[in-house]
Amino acid sequence: MKKYIVICMQLFLFGIFAQESGQLQTQIRHTIDEIRAFVAIPNDALDAADINRNITWLTQKFSARGFNTTVLPTEGKPLFFAALPISDEKPTLLFYMHFDGQSVDPGKWEQPNPYEVVLRAPVSSGWEDRSFDELQDSIPPDWRLYGRSTADDKGPIVMFLNAIDLLKKNKQALPFNVKLILDGEEERGSNPLPKAVRQYRELLEADYLVINDGPVHASGLPTVIYGCRGITSLSLTTYGPVKPQHSGHYGNYAPNPAFQLSRLLAGMKDNNGKVRIPGYYNGITIDEETRAVLRSVPDDVAKINAFL
Numbered sequence: 001m002k003k004y005i006v007i008c009m010q011l012f013l014f015g016i017f018a019q020e021s022g023q024l025q026t027q028i029r030h031t032i033d034e035i036r037a038f039v040a041i042p043n044d045a046l047d048a049a050d051i052n053r054n055i056t057w058l059t060q061k062f063s064a065r066g067f068n069t070t071v072l073p074t075e076g077k078p079l080f081f082a083a084l085p086i087s088d089e090k091p092t093l094l095f096y097m098h099f100d101g102q103s104v105d106p107g108k109w110e111q112p113n114p115y116e117v118v119l120r121a122p123v124s125s126g127w128e129d130r131s132f133d134e135l136q137d138s139i140p141p142d143w144r145l146y147g148r149s150t151a152d153d154k155g156p157i158v159m160f161l162n163a164i165d166l167l168k169k170n171k172q173a174l175p176f177n178v179k180l181i182l183d184g185e186e187e188r189g190s191n192p193l194p195k196a197v198r199q200y201r202e203l204l205e206a207d208y209l210v211i212n213d214g215p216v217h218a219s220g221l222p223t224v225i226y227g228c229r230g231i232t233s234l235s236l237t238t239y240g241p242v243k244p245q246h247s248g249h250y251g252n253y254a255p256n257p258a259f260q261l262s263r264l265l266a267g268m269k270d271n272n273g274k275v276r277i278p279g280y281y282n283g284i285t286i287d288e289e290t291r292a293v294l295r296s297v298p299d300d301v302a303k304i305n306a307f308l
């Protein structure tokens with residue numbers, strides 16, 4: 001990728017447009033129906049047949065919107081790729097989303113079938129089931145859909161499709177080339193993805209990467225996050241005596257690997273969460289403009305803490 005900008009984005013159609021037009025209302029209703037149909041296809045990342053059925057659905061839906069689609073084999077589950085016709089003059093946006101979900105334990109769900117979307121409205125005691133027929137005239141923005149992957153991450157895929165519909169209906173030309181890579185085993189760690197990204201480098205080439213996956217901000221406002229935290233995994237071995245020590249004999253004298261490890265872990269951050277590893281923040285600067293944006297985020301600490 002020429003420029004590597006990662007954006008975590010959670011755009012809710014309900015929030016994007018302050019004034020709902022009739023056209024938007026109709027599209028949201030269509031979006032809800034399409035989410036229900038998509039969620040109805042089980043998507044356990046452990047089940048190859050599930051993943052293939054989802055890919056069939058995606059192929060139909062993206063093809064119907066004028067995308068060229070292809071299935072990319074990997075060492076694990078295949079990836080789904082789609083792109084609108086490419087123009088050399090335009091910059092290219094690559095979207096990443098995932099269509100697999102975690103395994104379900106129906107007993108832990110407050111609905112008979114996690115793959116059958118349930119509509120609920122907030123009431124003083126929690127949430128109350130409502131009929132989809134009630135959405136004919138208006139769609140209350142505080143009602144919610146419940147079902148496996150409804151939000152994470154099938155919802156964003158369906159919203160993307162319907163946003164494309166709206167742009168087309170309003171004859172809005174896209175100033176970008178649009179490509180998508182949809183992951184079929186994100187919930188299992190996306191293990192084949194790094195190798196596949198190298199393998200399909202040319203196909204995936206883009207100027208910007210947009211990730212539509214992640215929690216909505218506590219304020220409920222549409223959220224664009226410029227940058228994601230990465231992850232590094234490693235194995236640490238701490239050493240101690242060659243055989244177990246009786247606490248009353250040499251147990252305190254011999255180094256205890258558990259304490260060595262605890263000291264090491266505890267020493268990595270101070271009480272405010274600042275990393276204490278020398279050099280960790282080298283090369284990182286935040287300019288005043290960025291700080292001003294960060295300060296403007298309407299964080300409600302009490303609300304966040306209550307949620308955590």
Ligand SMILES: [Zn+2]
Pocket residue numbers: 098152153186213214
């Ligand atoms: Zn996700």
